[in-house]
Structures are given as structure tokens and as C-alpha cells.
Amino acid sequence: xxxxxxxxxxxxxxxxxxxxxxxxxxxxxxxxxxxxxxxxxxxxxxxxxxxxxxxxxxxxxxxxxxxxxxxxxxxxxxxxxxxxxxxxxxxxxxxxxxxxxxxxxxxxxxxxxxxxxxxxxxxxxxxxxxxxxxxxxxxxxxxxxxxxxxxxxxxxxxxxxxxxxxxxxxxxxxxxxxxxxxxxxxxxxxxxxxxxxxxxxxxxxxxxx
Amino acid sequence: xxxxxxxxxxxxxxxxxxxxxxxxxxxxxxxxxxxxxxxxxxxxxxxxxxxxxxxxxxxxxxxxxxxxxxxxxxxxxxxxxxxxxxxxxxxxxxxxxxxxxxxxxxxxxxxxxxxxxxxxxxxxxxxxxxxxxxxxxxxxxxxxxxxxxxxxxxxxxxxxxxxxxxxxxxxxxxxxxxxxxxxxxxxxxxxxxxxxxxxxxxxxxxxxx
Amino acid sequence: xxxxxxxxxxxxxxxxxxxxxxxxxxxxxxxxxxxxxxxxxxxxxxxxxxxxxxxxxxxxxxxxxxxxxxxxxxxxxxxxxxxxxxxxxxxxxxxxxxxxxxxxxxxxxxxxxxxxxxxxxxxxxxxxxxxxxxxxxxxxxxxxxxxxxxxxxxxxxxxxxxxxxxxxxxxxxxxxxxxxxxxxxxxxxxxxxxxxxxxxxxxxxxxxx
Numbered sequence: 001x002x003x004x005x006x007x008x009x010x011x012x013x014x015x016x017x018x019x020x021x022x023x024x025x026x027x028x029x030x031x032x033x034x035x036x037x038x039x040x041x042x043x044x045x046x047x048x049x050x051x052x053x054x055x056x057x058x059x060x061x062x063x064x065x066x067x068x069x070x071x072x073x074x075x076x077x078x079x080x081x082x083x084x085x086x087x088x089x090x091x092x093x094x095x096x097x098x099x100x101x102x103x104x105x106x107x108x109x110x111x112x113x114x115x116x117x118x119x120x121x122x123x124x125x126x127x128x129x130x131x132x133x134x135x136x137x138x139x140x141x142x143x144x145x146x147x148x149x150x151x152x153x154x155x156x157x158x159x160x161x162x163x164x165x166x167x168x169x170x171x172x173x174x175x176x177x178x179x180x181x182x183x184x185x186x187x188x189x190x191x192x193x194x195x196x197x198x199x200x201x202x203x204x205x206x207x208x209x
Numbered sequence: 210x211x212x213x214x215x216x217x218x219x220x221x222x223x224x225x226x227x228x229x230x231x232x233x234x235x236x237x238x239x240x241x242x243x244x245x246x247x248x249x250x251x252x253x254x255x256x257x258x259x260x261x262x263x264x265x266x267x268x269x270x271x272x273x274x275x276x277x278x279x280x281x282x283x284x285x286x287x288x289x290x291x292x293x294x295x296x297x298x299x300x301x302x303x304x305x306x307x308x309x310x311x312x313x314x315x316x317x318x319x320x321x322x323x324x325x326x327x328x329x330x331x332x333x334x335x336x337x338x339x340x341x342x343x344x345x346x347x348x349x350x351x352x353x354x355x356x357x358x359x360x361x362x363x364x365x366x367x368x369x370x371x372x373x374x375x376x377x378x379x380x381x382x383x384x385x386x387x388x389x390x391x392x393x394x395x396x397x398x399x400x401x402x403x404x405x406x407x408x409x410x411x412x413x414x415x416x417x418x
Numbered sequence: 419x420x421x422x423x424x425x426x427x428x429x430x431x432x433x434x435x436x437x438x439x440x441x442x443x444x445x446x447x448x449x450x451x452x453x454x455x456x457x458x459x460x461x462x463x464x465x466x467x468x469x470x471x472x473x474x475x476x477x478x479x480x481x482x483x484x485x486x487x488x489x490x491x492x493x494x495x496x497x498x499x500x501x502x503x504x505x506x507x508x509x510x511x512x513x514x515x516x517x518x519x520x521x522x523x524x525x526x527x528x529x530x531x532x533x534x535x536x537x538x539x540x541x542x543x544x545x546x547x548x549x550x551x552x553x554x555x556x557x558x559x560x561x562x563x564x565x566x567x568x569x570x571x572x573x574x575x576x577x578x579x580x581x582x583x584x585x586x587x588x589x590x591x592x593x594x595x596x597x598x599x600x601x602x603x604x605x606x607x608x609x610x611x612x613x614x615x616x617x618x619x620x621x622x623x624x625x626x627x
């Protein structure tokens with residue numbers, strides 16, 4: 001099946017989970033949960049489409065994306081309602097982990113999706129593909145965090161944009177050398193592995209105290 | 210007279226009031242009041258135009274919109290200056306109510322405006338028209354709240370996007386069945402009535418405590 | 419040499435400094451510093467390009483802009499690391515002043531850049547050129563402040579958008595009367611002088627207490 005479509009669908013669902021989780025954490029009501037899930041899930045793709053002049057963006061043409069986001073949001077809301085009986089400490093840890101994992105999946109999927117759109121655009125260059133990949137990857141999360149009044153993950157999470165950049169460079173470099181499916185799969189794994197290792201091992205970049 | 214133009218003008222003025230009121234609440238100076246009023250008033254339309262590929266957006270072609278927003282902002286500022294003599298409690302209540310009412314009017318006007326632009330675009334579908342309506346309706350307010358560092362109303366106000374969605378669906382459903390003016394008027398009333406009832410009766414959607 | 423290019427390069431570098439300084443102030447890590455510098459430096463230009471329908475935006479076509487922003491960000495980070503030995507009070511004052519000066523330079527450069535792009539667009543009007551100038555000028559700073567969760571300078575700093583507006587009007591007025599280089603130089607000086615005087619003399623617009 002079409003790999004580009006797969007990354008869109010997976011990224012949409014994963015980012016919808018991360019948006020819905022953050023909304024639940026922030027005590028938003030059911031509609032706030034849907035809105036934040038939607039904005040996170042389709043935001044990156046909408047920014048990507050505006051940047052390459054694809055208007056209206058794909059999310060306005062195919063109801064599938066919004067549908068996936070809303071279904072996902074409501075499942076998250078229902079599951080989160082059940083979890084209310086757990087001890088608060090365990091809930092917080094569970095939320096934290098689900099949010100981080102779904103965010104990493106969305107980041108990986110949309111990064112390689114953006115690279116592939118850049119490579120198939122009218123004037124494909126390595127630089128265009130890589131930067132479109134990074135912007136598409138981080139776009140949904142930035143929108144999510146700005147709407148929820150959180151400091152955007154891309155600015156404060158160690159090795160966040162670095163992971164997207166590494167995966168984008170990898171996918172773009174391999175694009176004409178191996179089948180696109182292989183380039184995208186490998187780039188996807190690069191983003192995901194770097195991001196998850198960074199979370200697990202608390203990798204840090206220098207900062208000024 | 211042209212109904213589409215009417216909704217633009219009414220929405221611009223109403224959102225300018227809501228932006229100016231929030232800026233006054235936030236103790237911004239006269240220019241901050243103008244900026245926030247402008248961003249709120251023309252923001253939704255600018256997002257709409259970018260999404261359908263209308264560049265430059267209409268607000269850059271016709272000075273009328275910016276003029277309406279700026280005149281409105283200065284009237285609000287002047288009136289708010291006079292109100293300083295009222296007791297603080299009454300001022301706060303008055304501000305709150307004016308902000309909510311003008312925001313509801315702007316939401317209603319821009320929602321049906323967006324639906325009608327979607328229906329008159331190159332490839333009109335029910336889904337495109339409804340989603341363009343909701344995005345145009347909530348866009349200005351989201352920009353206003355993000356600039357003023359408030360949690361966006363669309364994420365936390367109960368029955369906010371629901372009102373826009375109901376009005377957009379109503380307008381889009383009636384579009385080919387009755388004259389556009391009737392479809393837009395009815396959709397406008399649906400948004401306004403649902404939103405104002407939700408405020409007055411404190412309607413709530415479920416949330417997780 | 420081409421004046422339009424000069425304003426782009428100067429504005430990019432100046433806004434990169436301001437973005438990097440704010441990130442350092444906010445204790446972001448090295449990558450956060452790069453991200454905020456990049457967003458500030460290329461944000462205004464990207465918004466300008468989206469508004470006039472130039473897709474992909476220039477920053478995606480020419481790696482030079484991102485390169486300038488990233489080099490600048492790393493120099494700022496390195497210099498800021500050295501300054502850690504200064505007494506805290508002097509550091510704060512130094513940061514404050516560097517941020518204000520670089521922001522004023524970026525505002526001036528991008529404002530006249532936007533006016534000139536507006537004047538060379540398909541349907542140049544005085545209003546389009548002035549509003550494109552102001553939006554391009556303030557756009558990068560708004561993005562920077564929203565990403566860093568600061569109240570946008572344009573909303574709360576006295577005489578910020580006023581400076582951009584005065585310079586834009588000046589450049590647009592002179593456009594067909596003197597050579598473009600002269601119009602842009604004069605407009606640049608108008609923005610810079612008004613903004614710096616406003617900072618130095620604490621000029622205020624009325625606000626409601």
C-alpha cells in the first residue's frame with residue numbers, strides 16, 4: 001500500500017493521541033479535547049500544504065484525516081475517564097509516557113512524510129525536502145503546545161528537532177539511492193529511535209546557567 | 210445588498226470590539242489595543258484566504274477592513290476611558306459581557322462567511338464548506354487569545370466550536386435548498402443563539418477531574 | 419549591490435540575535451537557541467511569502483537564510499557562555515540591551531523589505547505595500563515571542579508597530595519619487611530612530627489604568 005498515505009494516517013492518529021492527552025491533562029472539556037487533538041493531528045500537514053502552495057490543504061479535501069483525529073480523541077477521552085480510579089501518581093506517569101510516545105510517533109511519521117512531499121514537489125532539492133520534513137514534523141506539536149499555552153516541545157525538549165533533522169537528512173539522502181519505501185522506513189526509525197533514546201536516557205544539550 | 214460583504218463587515222467590527230476589550234483588560238496601551246483589535250478582526254479572514262489560495266488576502270487589497278477595525282478599536286478605547294469612574298466590580302462585569310457578546314457576533318458572522326466562500330470555491334464540497342466555516346469563525350479569536358497569552362476560547366469555553374459547527378452544518382445543508390441569504394441568516398442565528406444560551410445557562414460538556 | 423537582498427540578510431542576522439538572546443534568557447538548551455533564532459529570523463519572511471503566494475517561501479529555496487540564522491545563533495550562544503563570569507546585574511542589562519537593539523534592526527530591515535516586495539508585486543498599491551511591510555517587520559518577533567511564551571512585543575511595547583508603520587509609509591510614499599535604494603534607506607532609518615528613541619526616552623502611549 002501507498003507509504004506516503006500510511007505515514008499521514010499513522011502521524012494523524014499519533015498526534016491526535018498526544019493532543020488529546022495534553023487536553024485531558026489541562027482539564028479541558030470534551031470539545032477542547034477534540035479541538036486540540038484535531039489541531040495537533042492536521043496542523044503539521046496544513047502548514048506543509050500552505051508552504052508548497054497546495055490549497056485548500058489536503059485535510060479540507062478528505063474528511064478522513066479529521067475523522068481519524070476525532071475518533072482517536074474520543075477513544076482517548078473514554079479511556080482517560082476509566083483511569084480516574086488509579087492512584088494519581090500512576091495516572092500522571094501513564095499520561096506522561098503515552099504523551100511522549102505518541103508525540104514521538106507523530107514526529108517520525110510527519111517528518112518522513114514532509115521529506116517525501118518535498119522530493120515529489122515541482123523543484124525538489126535536498127534542502128527543501130529536509131526543511132519541509134522538519135517543519136511538517138514539528139508543526140503539529142508546536143500548534144498543540146501554543147494552543148495549550150505550553151512552551152513548545154521543540155524549544156525546550158532536548159534532542160527533539162535534532163531527531164527530526166537526523167531522520168529527514170537520512171530519508172532525503174537515501175531518496176534517489178534506494179526505493180522511497182526503504183528511505184522513508186529508515187528515516188522513520190531514525191527519528192523514533194533517537195527521540196525515544198533521548199527521553200529514556202535524559203540526553204542533554206549544553207545550556208547556559 | 211451583498212450578504213457575504215455584510216457578514217465580513219459585521220464580523221470585522223464585532224471581533225475588533227472583542228480584541229480591543231481584551232487588550233484594555235490586559236492593560237495594553239492605545240497601540241496594543243489597535244493591534245489586538247486588528248489581528249482579531251482580520252485574522253480569521255486572512256487564514257481563510259490563505260487556505261483557499263487567495264493571495265494576497267482580501268484584507269491587504271481593501272483598506273476598508275483595517276479601517277473598520279481601527280475605528281472600532283479607538284471608539285472602544287475612548288468609551289472604556291470614560292468608564293473608569295464606575296465601581297471596579299461593575300466595570301469588570303460590563304467588560305466581560307461586552308467581550309462575550311462581540312465575540313459571539315464575530316464567531317457567527319465569520320462562520321457563515323467561511324461556509325459561503327467554501328461553497329463558491331472551485332471545488333465546493335459539504336466538508337470543505339463546513340470546515341472552512343469553522344476555521345474562519347474561530348480563527349480570529351484563536352489569534353487574539355494567543356497574542357494576549359490567554360488560553361484560546363475554542364479550547365476551554367464550553368460549546369464554542371460546537372456552536373460554530375452547528376451553524377456551519379446548517380448553512381451548508383441549506384445552501385442549495387434555499388437562497389444563500391436565507392441559508393446564511395439561519396446559520397448566523399444558530400451560532401449566535403447556541404453560543405449565547407451556552408454562556409447564559411453555563412452549559413457544560415463532560416470533563417475529567 | 420542589491421538593496422532588497424541586503425535588508426533580507428541584515429534582518430535575518432539581527433532577528434537571529436534577538437531570538438537567540440531570548441532563548442538564552444529563557445534557559446533553553448543549544449537546540450532551543452537555534453530553533454528560536456531560526457523561527458525569528460525566517461518567520462517574518464515566510465509569512466510575507468505566504469501572503470503574496472510565493473510558495474515555497476524563499477527560505478526553503480535558498481539555504482543561505484537558515485545558514486545565517488544558525489551561524490548567528492551559535493555565535494550568540496558561545497559569547498553568552500563566556501559572559502557567565504560577569505556579575506548577574508550587568509549580564510541582565512547587557513542581554514536586555516542586545517535584545518532590544520537587534521530586535522529594532524530586524525524590525526527596520528524587514529519592514530522596508532516587505533514594502534519593497536509589495537511594491538514589486540503583481541498589483542502594487544500603497545496600502546498593500548505598507549501593510550505587507552508592517553506584517554513582515556513584526557512577524558518574526560511575534561513568532562519569537564509566542565514560541566517563548568512572552569507577550570508579543572508588538573502588543574505591549576510602546577511605539578513598536580508605530581515605528582514600523584511610520585517607516586513603511588515613508589518608504590512607500592517615496593517609492594516612485596526617488597530611487598528605491600533611497601526610499602528603503604530612509605524608511606530603514608525612520609523605523610530604527612523612532613524605535614530606539616522610544617526605548618531610550620520611555621515614550622508612552624495612553625493606557626487605561
